[in-house]
Amino acid sequence: MKIFVAGHRGMVGSAVVRALEKRGRDLVLTRSRQELDLTHAVEVEKWFAREKPDQVIDAAARVGGILENSRRPVEFLIENTRIQNNLMESAFRHGCQKFLFLGSSCIYPKHAHQPIREDSLMSGPLESTNDAYALAKIAGVRLAQAYRDEYGKSAISAMPTNLYxxxxxxxxxxxxxxxxxxxxxxxxxxxxxxxxxxxxxxxxxREWLHVDNLADGLLVLLEHYDEREIVNLGVGxxxxxxxxxxxxxxxxxxxxxxxxxxxxxxxxxxxxLDVSKIRALGWRPTIxxxxxxxxxxxxxxxxxxxxxx
Ligand SMILES: NC(=O)c1ccc[n+]([C@@H]2O[C@H](COP(=O)([O-])OP(=O)(O)OC[C@H]3O[C@@H](n4cnc5c(N)ncnc54)[C@H](OP(=O)(O)O)[C@@H]3O)[C@@H](O)[C@H]2O)c1
Known part of the structure; x- marks a missing residue:
């Protein structure tokens, strides 16, 4: 498999690359932001036309704390929707067989019932300090589902808890x-x-998941999960x-x-997070x-x- 890890220099992307290298059976493709700015649709399209990865793990995003989120809602909305739209569109146009989109537990309603089940998405108002980021991520989840519904593409979404x-x-x-x-x-x-x-x-x-355990969980999803519903990844x-x-x-x-x-x-x-779904797939954190x-x-x-x- 030729697997493109978008955002490989970040905390999640670098852990995914380590996990793939440990598995040792795929060709792992990476590009830094300097080599390929994922907000540039034309460049992304050209790159996918040339490289044609079989699978994509999207760990690229503009990520930030409360302060940064409340100061820069425009950038959080525009950059994140652009990155995920460009990646999914070009990937599927050029033969991608599986796309894994990464959301975050902040997409759930502020007062969601605990532990938070996947089906509580969009059942109530969001936390206002990072709603631009959360809405961009919700658009990414919906886009993955739309690709399944309309074009029969294999796009899945994972929602990790707090990572470290x-x-x-x-x-x-x-x-x-x-x-x-x-x-x-x-x-x-x-x-x-x-x-x-x-x-x-x-x-x-709060719950805290080690990023190396998250990366293993993402590979389990990539290999064994192919459904429309999002999947929580947490410690429980x-x-x-x-x-x-x-x-x-x-x-x-x-x-x-x-x-x-x-x-x-x-x-x-x-x-x-309620983690029954990922547990049923046989994954649990080990660290x-x-x-x-x-x-x-x-x-x-x-x-x-x-x-x-
Ligand atoms: N950290 C958490 O606790 C947590 C929890 C739940 C979900 N997540 C999700 O996991 C994903 C990755 O998060 P992270 O913590 O690994 O973030 P991160 O460390 O900030 O990494 C994000 C990566 O995306 C890249 N990137 C951003 N904009 C780009 C662009 N325009 N073109 C190319 N690359 C770009 C960054 O490149 P540069 O290195 O050049 O900046 C960086 O490598 C996000 O979707 C996030 O929502 C994270």
């Missing part, structure tokens, strides 16, 4: 909670500080932000204390959270610019 691991964004200004904590505890340890301030009360519950268990902070603190070796800035917002009290945090911290020390204090 090598290649993550560790900038505390724009990162998710887990990598942001790694940076904060690491800096405090290196600078001999006694206290780290974290946002909120620490009581919201969550923990409080406070519990998470204690784990990160231990892995980093920060011996001070945490002060919770309760004036800052907590966000949704709970966000847990325990403590082990995942420890190996991510090792990666951070060797590779992340934020590790330098």
């Amino acid at each position: 691991g090598p290649g993550d964004n560790f900038d505390p200004e724009s990162s998710h909670a887990l990598p942001g904590m790694i940076t904060k505890f690491h800096r405090a340890k290196m600078q001999g500080e006694r206290e780290v301030v974290l946002w909120g009360t620490g009581s919201p519950r 268990e969550d923990l409080t932000i406070k519990e998470l902070a204690e784990k990160v603190m231990k892995a980093v070796g920060f011996a001070g204390s945490i002060r919770w800035d309760t004036g800052k917002p907590d966000g949704t009290p709970r966000k847990l 325990p959270i403590d082990q995942g945090i420890a190996s991510t911290y090792e990666w951070f020390l060797k590779n992340a610019p934020e590790a330098k204090v």
Whole structure:
């Protein structure tokens, strides 16, 4: 199989490339943004006409935190719809046999019933801070379904939960909670500080999936799943932000204390995906959270610019 991994330099794309290389039986195609800007329809079309990949995993997107999302809804909507439209259109025009689109758990309604089942999509209002991004992703899910309905194409969509691991964004200004904590505890340890301030009360519950486990799950879907309905990829268990902070603190070796800035917002009290569907396909995560945090911290020390204090 000739498999194109779009967005291979990102956290998810690079994990998918590692998983494919480990499997070792496919020709993996990659292109950096400099080589192929996926928002440029003509360039994308020319590239697919030439390369004709058999399968496409779409891990390319404009991704960002709450602040970036609320500041730049135009870019999040335009770039993400362009990337997914260009990829799907050119891929199927040039013989692609299977297309895997990546959404995100933020496409579900703000007050979705927990754990969140796939069929709760579009059953209520979205979280307003990232609705432009979520709507672009929902359009991608619908486009994949439309390709199945209208042209009988094999397009599927996966909805991962919060991810972490090598290649993550560790900038505390724009990162998710887990990598942001790694940076904060690491800096405090290196600078001999006694206290780290974290946002909120620490009581919201979240689940965290290691990106290497996600990549294995995506390959299971690529090989064994060919239906219209979206599929959640998560751990099926969550923990409080406070519990998470204690784990990160231990892995980093920060011996001070945490002060919770309760004036800052907590966000949704709970966000847990129902994972019965992917479990039924025989996939389950194998990396325990403590082990995942420890190996991510090792990666951070060797590779992340934020590790330098
Ligand atoms: N991270 C999470 O916790 C999470 C959770 C659920 C779902 N997801 C989904 O997983 C996918 C990948 O996320 P990620 O965390 O891996 O993001 P990421 O690290 O920011 O990677 C995104 C990749 O897309 C590429 N890209 C963006 N715009 C492009 C363009 N115009 N042309 C070519 N390449 C472009 C980026 O290239 P550059 O390297 O050049 O910028 C980057 O390699 C997204 O669809 C996201 O919604 C992520």
